[in-house]
Amino acid sequence: MTYLPTRRAFLKKSPLLIAMLSAVPVLATGLKAKKTIILRSSWQTVNIGDIAHTPGVLTLLEDYFPQADILLWPSDVGDGVEQMIMHRFPKLIILKTEQQKESAIKEADFFLHGSAPSLTGRKELERWIKASEKPYGIYGITYPGVYGFEEDREKFNPEDIELLTKAQFAYFRDSVSLEFARKIGVKCPIMEFCPDGAFAVDVKDDQAAISFLKTHDLADGKFMCVIPQFRFSPWWEIPAKKLMINEKKNDYNMKMKEHDNAPIREAIIAVVRQTDLKILIVPENETQVHIGKEMLYDPLPEDVKKRVVWRDHYWLTDEAVSTYARSAGLFGLEMHSPIMCIALGIPAVVCRFEEQTSKAAMWKDIGLQKWLFDMDTPKDVAGIVPAVLDIAKNPKSAKAQVVKAQQFVKKRQQQTMAVLKEKLYAKS
Template sequence: MPTVGAAFAQPIKQLAPKKIFLKSAWATSNIGDIGHTPGTLRILEEHYPEAEVTLWPSVVNAEVEAMLRKRFPKVRIVKGNLQQGEGEPYNPVILKEFQDTDLFIYNSGMHFNFGLFNYDWNSKIGLVTQFLLCQELGKPYGLYGHSFDKFAEPSPIIFRQVLNKAAFIYCRDSASLVYLKEHGVKAPIMEFGPDGCFGIDTLDEPKGLAYLKANGLKEKEFLTVIIRSHTPKPNTSPDTKDKLNPPQATPEQKAQDQVRFEKMNALITAWVRQTRKKVLIAPEVFKEMAAAKTMVFDQQPADVQKYIVVRDTFWNADEALSVYKRAHTVVGMEPHSLIMALAVGVPVIHTCPFTYGKKGWMFKDIGLGDWLFDIDKAPKEDIINTLLAIHKDYKATRQKAFQGMAFVKQRQQDTVQTIRKVVV
């Protein structure tokens, strides 16, 4: 007969770790679409280390996958589409992940939009199917760090069916939160939650340092500039209907580019002539490398061109982060290079084209509204003066960047505490 002591000596049964199925990794031609994934994985690793996370990437190449496996060796990666083909049954590998998971998280982006850039209804059916499957299986799901810009008809009636039943919706900008409420979305938890890319910490120091050395870019002695133009992606069909990357820019889009690049070029000229420091034109998006040469470098006076480096090869997010870490300031028309720079304590200025969506407001939401400009409306002098003010009192402005990130980190912790409660 066992003694009382023996009874107490019996091992306590350990509860199985909760499983999270993360949909992410939207593209490899945009380091923002790459950066969401390591960012959110690091947030989960830090604040929910005991969870078993499986990543379901939309698009990865060998370089991106190697980066993820090296940094997150415990994370499983499964590949494939939910459906094996048009009209075909579900992919059994992906279906099993849905069946086994305790929570499905759809990572940061702006996918719940219809009519903002195009009216591709087929892609939206594929999007909502994932969440409808969760509903059918009784699995909770949530959206982490999203922007919501346009629900053209007939999307609202479909989107509400999915969004109202989400366990949580974290909007990466407060304007999107307002938009959801205006359109009758009533998920139980709808709050501001920073873009997952803010969590990124993946560096490639050998590549980054080698690039800086080869191009004479000294730490904290160069400005980095990110552009965005109305130019097509490589190999775009002339029939493609895409307002974001048009195969042929309209007269209105050409006029927008002219206004925007006049301001960006004036900023670069002022920086070089007043500081005598270099400028790196870096690509957030693959397609912008050609525009960096023709729309920026070629437009600068000869005395300024001597200080400009135009990166003409694309990179992974880890090498980019190693370079941004050593920049003086990062100025950009795209947000995610700026997010990455803030994550490593570098001041930023967002010259935002709000025609691309509400996501730019995130910088105001984290307390950095003074560094946010509507590039279509702001006088170029205001942007230039802000950059020169950062340069004049660099120590104070770096502290401002740290304060913005302190707010972001608190929200990251808060969001994961909510995730923990969802999977109890």
């Protein structure tokens, strides 16, 4: 579905944005004035999952609100992400300057906090509330979303209780977060589970994916993707973030890296030796490029290594989606690549640990408990290789499980978008 070539109603209300939108066709005479939604999203670009939240929610807004003007308020759309998003959503307006943001706050009808690892856009939400009495909603977050040691996991900003309570709706992307919000006293009138926005992502770069797969002799449907991870993503390794090394987290990573990645490596070996499938080791975030080589590829037996490809550079969400769509399945220690796979009809196993927050609970919430494994539970760890092999050897059965999960996700998307429509068009 495409946007109608129309913006005059919004331009009349928002003269400060005229220069920014001068190239966009205007509203035909006689058509109904449109609503305007601010989407607060796009948290960082070094993680294809964080990138995926935005085009996912944009796809839902495009499908359910084709007449609306959507304004994206990002934290970061650099490193080619803006170009990727605008290629898919050419009518989108990205707010960049303070003048544009101020004008958007005055003229928009609704503020939608997109899917995120926590209430990431708190400051901008507070700015919206301070400026007006206009409605806002939270769409698919983990809460509190603290990536830390056990003593840190229930830390939260007490002011969040009021922010979440006064929202038109507060949707959480996992049931654990929903229960936590209730426990601390959040009383939002609509407080429910909502699938992560990345379930709707449909950006693609088929050309890049096909070229890479051809270069590495990976045929469609004849390879599985694998993702490594440490307990804590070592963001301090990325120069652009300008972070000091967290010694406590780094030490824990070193302590647990073999414990966590060895079962994934064993699954790689089992797939290669027991099926005709190949393996492609890929990153979900930029730090996982070297982790994949160190923890998964280099230690493999030579007979296995011959049918394993290590992707030696980071990529963006569109190429990842086009690659996953051509795979036989995915397994590993991350969350959002599996989400993208399920959206594409591709089976995916999630292996998780407490330090990643409660987000993995959404696999249980959408009916994929059999593909969810806790790395700190020996019985779960023992089940990883059998589950991966079952997907590899019984693709029809695995895809039938995916279809059931897809149906549940799509139903919740429809229901939550219906609520947004009700709140957007409610009388003041």
